Structures are given as structure tokens and as C-alpha cells.
Amino acid sequence: MPPTLRGRLVGQEVRAMRELAGLTVAELAARSRGGVRQIERVEAGHVPIRFPDMVACAPVLGDRYQRLFQASQEAHLAELRCTWGVEATRVLDLLHATATGVHTVAHGTRPFTLFLMPEGPDIVFHAHLTAAFFTEDDGETSAARHIVDALPADS
Template identity: 30%
Template sequence: MPTVKPSTVLGRQLGDELRRFRESAGLSTAEAAEVLDCTKGKISRIENGHVPVRMPDLHALMHAYDVEGTEARERLAALARRANRRRRDGWWRQYESVLGDAYRDQIEMEAICNGIRTYEVQLVPGLLQTAEYGRAVTVASRSWKTPEEIEQFVQVRLTRQERLTGKAPVDFWAVLSEGVLRQQVGGPAVMRAQLDHMAAMAEQPNVTVQVLPFSRGAHSSMFGPYLLLSFPQLASLDLVLSETPTGNIWMERELEVARYRELFDDARTAALPPTESLTLIRRVAKEYQS
């Protein structure tokens, strides 16, 4: 299944505003397309935030939509500049040789979201991985061949973790299947260090970790891992990344996102409370000592 690229949050904000101005002006997408001498599909992609808007095109659309207020025009121009700059810049650009489109998109979205909720079946979430654990996962994936590529990819994962500890840290909530604790990635020593690290991270005020034990039986999130990203602007901008064996899929439709919110709420309700989860994580960590 192919990966579906998400729109940028800033691009979606800009697109939402442009759509409202177009509708207020009584113009169809076909009529807007005539303004830019493009297809209706391009106007739809602009309004969905999937393609950047060049400044000359933005000014043409604002003129066609009778956007005359200085404040509104400056707000749209500022959104366009920020959205276009976000697409070009970012620390991850230096690692593009080892990043696929889906992973780069995920990093870009993580950089501007204010909340991350994730359910994991078998792997420690990337934002909580140690270097040794991440290296073992990277080698096992067989997607990167040379030691240099492997180390670059591990560095990407470690740099991502600054979202948990840097300025304005993101609110992170993970629900993990007990299998995450039991799957020996890298051997006992690596697992002991990994679980110790995860327990330490779980004590940070912006990090919540819960474990869903095997004893809970069947539950609604058993089908696979997913990531739910929320943004400070509007709940309607939330995104879901669903991981599949053949590719990751981004979902933006409100009904789809709402379904994953329900799934996550079910998972966290079924899981052990954070304090009991922390006790279990530490107990399993000690088992790797023996």
C-alpha cells in the first residue's frame, strides 16, 4: 500500500482560509483555476495544504477573492511564507540521504505538533529509544547497509528526542503492549538499559507511559501501531499515522482521526495506570539482569 503524504499544518491553515475566501466570493474551484491558469485539482491541493502556494499565485487569488483588508492579506502572506519555509528548512534536511518520504514527513509534523499519542505493539517508540536499541532495530530492518548510513539514521532518531526535552517539549503519551517489554531487541543488556531509560523518561511531566498487559486479552488496538498528532491551532488539523507492513498511511479526515482518538482512549483505559506501568517496566528491566 503506498504512503500518503500529509499536508503541512501551516499549509492546511492557509488552504482553509483561501477556501473560505473563495466561497465567500462565490467562485468555484474551476473559476479559481482560471485565475492561475491551472487545473481544478491544483486548487483543491492548495486548499488541502498538499502543495505550496507561490507568492505571485497567492496575490492573484487574493485579488480574485476580493481579499482587500490589510490584516487579512498580511495574515495569508505570513502563513504562505512560513509554510513554504517549513517545507525547505529543518535539521532533518542534512540527513535526507537516509530518510524516506514517510519518515521525513513524520519528523516535520512532530516538529510543530504539541501533542503525540501513540500505541505500540512490539517496539519501543522512537522518541524513547536508546542509541543501542535504535541501532539494533535499524540493523534488523535491513533498509540501511553501510555503517555510516546506520549511524546517521540512529542520530536522526536521537535528535528527534529533543522534542521531549528541549524548549517547549511536546506532550507525549504512549500505550505499549507488554510485548514491547518482552521482545529482546539487541540482547538482555540493551533491553535492561532501554527499559531503565524509558522508566526515567516516564517520570518527566510531559511524558506518560502505560503498559497494556497480556492478561487484558483482546482489545480494539490489537491490529497494529499508530501515531496520533495534535496541533495547538485546531483539533480539525490533527493527523494519524497508521503503520502497515507495506507502507505508512497518513489520515487527515476528521471521522478517521476521531476513530483513532477512540481507539487510543480504549487502549489507555485498558492499560495499567502510569504508576503501575512504571513498576512493571522496572521489574522487567531487572529480569534482564539475571
């Protein structure tokens, strides 16, 4: 299955922790008796993230293992709502770094930003007063693409 937003977030954190520990993917795989492919799948955000994949990452996750394991079990969910601050910033930074296209539609009753992803589902972002809302729902992304495609070329 392709990477998802939640899966990418888990993978980004696992990769950062591995790099902080000074380990390559191969070194972590050797230390954990897991496979290189297992570690690569987790770091790339592919879902479903299987239990053996997360166990293979346990040597670098330490006390964060439980939280990241729980997050990996929710990686298939199409929606993510987070409060403004560090979490929302991390998600937006990840999307801006990986998207192949970004379209913001500010007019109308429901402004949104459409992130076109190179692999996996596109993502629609809605800014609410108290939270950031991200969705990979097919209906929502299709509607957003339709609106973007209908805009005049100079918009």
C-alpha cells in the first residue's frame, strides 16, 4: 500500500531517531534482527505498518516505542486533526517538503490547500480556528482537485 500522511509522520520520527543514534538502515536492521526492507517501509510511511516492522525499529525508539507503535496502528486513518503549534507545524513542514504541487483556494465558504503527493493519496488541508485538519479522503481530494482544475489559469 502507498504511504499515508500518518504513516509518513511515524516514519519521519523513526528516521530522525535512527539518525540521531548514528545508525544506517542496515545497522539498525542488523541490531534488531529485522530486515532492511522492514525499516525502509516504516520510514517511508507505508501502511499497514506491521508489528514486525515496528519491533525491528524498537532498538532506536526506546521509551517512545509505545507511542509510535500506537501511532503506527492508526496510520491507515484518512483524517488527522491537530491543535495549532508544534504538531501542526510538523505536518505542514512535511507536506511542503514532499508535495509535488500545492494549490491554495482562498475564496468561497471553505478555503483549503491541496497537496499533490508524488506517491500515495493527495492531502487536503483546512485551517480551523482551533485546529488544523488534514484529510486523504477520496471524495474530499477529488472535490478539491475538481475546484483547482476549474480555476482560471492566472489564479
